[in-house]
Amino acid sequence: MKLSTLIKIINSIKNTTNKLLPYHFQDFLLRKLGKGTFLSQVEFHIVDHCNLNCAHCNHFTPLASENFCKIDDIISDFKKLKKIFDNIGKIFIVGGEPLLHPELIKILKPLRSIYLKSEIIIITNGILLDKQNEDFFKALKEHNIALSMTHYPIKVDYEGWIKKLDEMGIKAYYFSLDRNKMRKQNLDINGKSNKDKAFSMCHEKNCHFVRDGKLYICTPVPNICFLNKYFSVNFEVKKTDYIDLNKTKSASKINAIFKKPINFCKYCTDKEMEFDTYKISKREISEWVKS
Ligand code: SF4
Ligand code: SF4
Numbered sequence: 001m002k003l004s005t006l007i008k009i010i011n012s013i014k015n016t017t018n019k020l021l022p023y024h025f026q027d028f029l030l031r032k033l034g035k036g037t038f039l040s041q042v043e044f045h046i047v048d049h050c051n052l053n054c055a056h057c058n059h060f061t062p063l064a065s066e067n068f069c070k071i072d073d074i075i076s077d078f079k080k081l082k083k084i085f086d087n088i089g090k091i092f093i094v095g096g097e098p099l100l101h102p103e104l105i106k107i108l109k110p111l112r113s114i115y116l117k118s119e120i121i122i123i124t125n126g127i128l129l130d131k132q133n134e135d136f137f138k139a140l141k142e143h144n145i146a147l148s149m150t151h152y153p154i155k156v157d158y159e160g161w162i163k164k165l166d167e168m169g170i171k172a173y174y175f176s177l178d179r180n181k182m183r184k185q186n187l188d189i190n191g192k193s194n195k196d197k198a199f200s201m202c203h204e205k206n207c208h209f210v211r212d213g214k215l216y217i218c219t220p221v222p223n224i225c226f227l228n229k230y231f232s233v234n235f236e237v238k239k240t241d242y243i244d245l246n247k248t249k250s251a252s253k254i255n256a257i258f259k260k261p262i263n264f265c266k267y268c269t270d271k272e273m274e275f276d277t278y279k280i281s282k283r284e285i286s287e288w289v290k291s
Pocket of ligand 1: 052053054057059061062095
């Protein structure tokens with residue numbers, strides 16, 4: 001088969017559905033064929049705080065002060081990303097609880113204009129859905145933004161919302177079907193975990209995160225500052241634990257860095273995952289750090 005034919009086939013698969021090939025495989029093929037630069041997914045906080053405050057939250061949100069992130073700062077990060085990555089598979093708007101941000105809809109249009117083909121998804125616990133006005137739902141539809149509801153054991157009619165959003169022509173789905181259990185972080189405050197083992201077992205190494213001009217391999221690293229501040233501890237983030245988007249412009253270099261453990265992995269558990277029944281946080285260090 002000719003190379004040009006193969007490129008055509010891959011592009012047509014990519015254009016018709018992003019679900020047929022895993023993103024990292026698309027990236028691999030496209031990079032091999034010299035057809036653009038690709039990042040599988042990235043997420044960002046639009047607020048740091050949450051209206052639910054679950055124990056074990058892996059964004060350390062119950063420990064964060066109220067903070068509404070600036071739309072201009074986020075857009076500036078995405079302009080930097082665009083100079084490096086032609087395409088991003090999925091962009092997750094997260095927090096904290098994104099619907100707490102009074103100007104959430106202001107980010108949708110500029111974000112969509114930077115990444116036209118990405119799947120852009122707001123992750124919500126759903127509590128504030130019935131407080132949203134018509135403009136919110138109109139903006140989701142207009143800019144092709146999906147809503148993903150994480151199914152917590154709380155009084156939100158998730159099934160009903162899926163139906164309503166579907167009728168409005170808005171993509172909606174569950175992010176996780178079972179939030180009756182929360183995964184324990186079990187961080188090792190002494191940094192004595194086996195980095196390679198922790199990394200190989202890690203479920204968050206593809207949850208890339210962007211903030212303040214920096215791209216992180218995973219969510220715990222940029223958000224550990226909330227835990228450090230709240231409990232006056234020092235899980236250290238080194239310069240080698242993130243990519244400075246003002247300095248590193250090579251997509252292949254970044255993708256190579258993301259394939260290996262970072263220094264911070266020494267704090268993550270290298271043991272099998274443990275779960276706890278769902279509960280609201282009491283803001284105790286044991287919810288995140290192993291004793
Ligand atoms: S709803 Fe999500 S962001 Fe909020 S505390 Fe729970 S796990 Fe964290
Ligand atoms: S620091 Fe390493 S082990 Fe911990 S969540 Fe990030 S990638 Fe995974």
